[in-house]
Amino acid sequence: MLAAHVSEGPLPGAVALVARGDRIELAEVGSADAAGTTPLTRDSIFRIASLTKPVVAAAVMTLVEDGRIALDDSVGRWLPELAAPMVVRTPAAPLDDVVPAVRAITVFDLLTFRSGHGFPSDFSLPAVAPLFSELKQGPPQPQHIAEPDAWMAALSRIPLLHQPGEAWLYNIGSDILGVLIARVTGRSLPEFLAERLFEPLGMVDTGFEVPAGNRDRVPPYYRTDETGGLELIDAPDGQWSTVPPFPSGAGGLVSTVADWHAFARMLLADGRADGRAGDRALLSPASVRQMTTDHLTRPQRDASTLFLEGQGWGFGGSVDVEKIDPWNVPGRYGWVGGTGTAAHITPSTGSVTILLTQLEAGPVPSPLLRDFWRHASR
Structure with a gap:
């Protein structure tokens, strides 16, 4: 499915994961760059944009639990x-x-x-x-x-x-x-996220900058131009190569498919981590439930057609409240990123879906994203 979209263009490549428990399907397709000279790999580091939001929401909940x-x-x-x-x-x-x-x-x-x-x-x-x-x-x-x-x-x-x-x-x-x-x-957002989430979960490639030694793993970031070709927005040594003045909790992180999968597994495990720091509770089950529960009224959902498409909203991510399309599963939690990314968990099935690309997304889910969700919901 991914290969078909890459072959049709203009998408240079994609890395995707679908997991249900210990069963994992992982695919790396296409190239990191428009010239097709460097393949994407499961270790490629992507600008994940709004997939930052659930991470920051989880960090807030650690402060709630700390009192x-x-x-x-x-x-x-x-x-x-x-x-x-x-x-x-x-x-x-x-x-x-x-x-x-x-x-x-x-x-x-x-x-x-x-x-x-x-x-x-x-x-x-x-x-x-x-x-x-x-x-x-x-x-x-x-x-x-x-x-x-x-x-x-x-x-x-x-x-x-x-x-x-x-x-x-x-x-x-x-x-x-x-x-x-x-x-x-009294600490910077990068410092706090690293201590409370990234280090315990083993999210070694997630942060607000990419160290010099890892920039060969960062694909260029593109948007589609008026002719249907690719326009470069950011190079591997560009805006994510140094710590930003404003670490954006809405969209500033870079990450890998393995790192975001570690975060997703923690949510599915009711807040327990199985990262480098060993098995430990980062969040309580109650906090995870609050994050992944819709808190909106029906009028609030219906008024947000441009973004939610009938979905609800938890903390930092959307929540499917009813089966609207083939890929909607009630209770599914997660979000999409404007840089061409998406990640969700479905607690009822224990599933994780992650799609990472280097092509700017449009205002509505792309044909690729819809096909990916169809594949993941089979």
Whole structure:
């Protein structure tokens, strides 16, 4: 199936995994580069974009279990920039037509993407434009985003699009969570993720930069141009070759199929890790259930057609709430990345599906992704 898509072009290659328990199907197809000179391998390191979101959500839950924060805590304690937010009077109102927020933004609001900031289905709304221009939301560009304090200062000047808890809005909640983790712990987000998740799980190739000795394992990153050919977006020694000023909790990580599989296995094992640090609990079963349970109302799901396509949302990832298409399995949790990636778990079947490519994804699931899900659901 993967080979057919690669042969049709313009996709240079793909690495994919489907696992049910100890049964694993792994395929590496095509080349790392458009010229076809270097094959992709299971050790290839990909820019995983929004597959960062579930990882950051899990990190937040470790702090909840440590008693450092609570889900119903106001984030203003650590993020004073969000202590007294203003909200546009209506979603279509100009930026200076605002009212005070009726309540504080909580940790739970950020995890469920209902803080009031983020992308709706309509990008033309006045309160959406500053998310692109001031905060550099959108496709990952790690070296072009301001450091966290300056970024939060810019965020504080942008009114909320909805009252806290009212609507599901995409993306920015995970970036704010990354800053929250750093401020609660007094450590950088890369340091905290490495200590609490990557090292215990043996995720040796996951982080916000690729060391010089591993850059030969990083494929170039492309988008499709107007002629159907490939346009280079980022080279192996490009934006992920140094630690970024703003480690993005929404889309900044690089990883491999084996590393993300280790994270997925931990979720399927109710929070227990079987990595280099031995068998140990990183999360409680209750925390994993909260992450992988839909927290949205039906109107909130239905209003988010551009992103969710009828799915619900847990912490850091979508949750299938009903069987809409052949590949939808109720209870499936995970997400897709704009860099051409996808990863999900299905607790009811104990399955993991991971697809990693180096070709920028479109706004809706691609034919490749739909075919991959069909294959995985057989």
